[in-house]
Amino acid sequence: MATNSGKKLFVGPRFRRIRQQLGLSQTQIAEGLGISPSYVNLIERNQRPVTAQILLRLAETYDLDLRDLATADEDRFFAELNEVFSDPLFRQIDVPKQELRDLAELCPAVTHALQRLYAAYTEARRGETLAAAQFADRDEGTGARFEANPIERARDLIEANRNYFPELEQAAETLRDEISVPAQDLFAALSARLREKHSIQTRIMPVDVMRETLRRFDRHRRQLLISELVDGPGRAFQLAFQIGLAECTPGFEAIIARAGALDDTSRQLYRITLANYFAGCVLMPYQTFHAAAESLGYDIHVLAQRFNTGFEQVCHRLTTLQRPNARGVPFFMLRVDNAGNVSKRFSSGTFPFSKFGGTCPLWNVHSTFDTPDRLLKQVIELPDGSRYFSIAQMVRRPVAPHPQAQPRFAIGLGCEIRHAAKLVYATGMDLATAEGTPIGVNCRLCERENCAQRAEPPITRTLILDENTRRMTSFAFSNAREV
8 A cells, every 4th residue: 555645545434444343433543543533534434535644653553454444345345236236126227337336435334235135135036034024014013124144144244344353363362371282282271261260061972962963051050062973173162162152252242232233143143153253263373373374385284283173164264364464365265065055155355255146166166075085276267357266175074973974065265366376285386377267256147158067147148049059058148238
């Protein structure tokens, strides 16, 4: 970012986001920067510019990295708007891409509101929530308020925080400093912490007792019961999760309060998500884990061995390394099953995940089920020309008793191509000239022609049907966008 003192920038929404993440009022941040609260208010409303001098003062006063004002959020918001406005519902409205980008940058809250409204529309259109909404109207009297799918709502809140919660990072590091044990002794230390500080006994239970449950806290008997099916890293994670609920509830509630109005289901799911985040931080404390990741070239298997964790746990943790002045590679991650259902999706970068569809079958994350013991790597290229480097591997979790099938998932982890040189997996590759596999966000949004893997035509094009011709792809469509 330029530091010319005469440079003026309009970064109101991003400035507001940083202030809120710091937990400061407009008056407090104004005092820290030596400007008036009214000027801060004008900055956040994009009615006054921010000079480079103020940005430097912001970075020095609050120990921030100026990359916090980068455009990752705007890229994500733009991708969401582009997906929404590609729907045939807006076929008669030709909204220029630049207007969508302007809206994403200047009015992120409006972007989020539009995305939620569209989510409500698609749910109602599928008939999944229409009846529930009618009953809610009758029962509430004042009219029902649609709450987005709680899973998507939790994902939105994580993305809004860039998958980084500094207060939870600090709490986890403090805990690890207090118990001060190596990774292989963490389970015993966390078990002792629960017993001595919270009077909670940890018991590993046989599968015939736990049945389909992997963890259960018996509040009456003050016992944490963990199934014998859970592996070592998973057991330590479950203990750290329980400690988070016991010791970090005020911190969880403060974060949840910043999210605004949530229904009970979304609030509870967000709290569970934050407790999971805390548990990952306990297993892999930020400073130690970040240093190891950098020195090892982000070798996931070695990191998993060093911190006594699993492949998926390490990949998830890598997406959270967003501490100012100690950032890791901005990764994105997803987890899919062999039917293509996305059950996890995290991003600290700019990859445009789709909220209303699956993933592209040409992305080799789906091929890992055919090569379960191999880590696959791939350069992928989206229709807009943006290029990414990704790795993928199948994981099994947890063990399932016979005759149940053991759950299998594919984990995909990637980053923008400009960061790939820091990864050990890119060693020996000429990233500048490496041919990228052309993929799309998903079939309904991808306008690439002649794709034999296409499952449906793009919603932005007119389907062409010809009973006299059978093409390689099942769908042919016009080159012109529908208007």
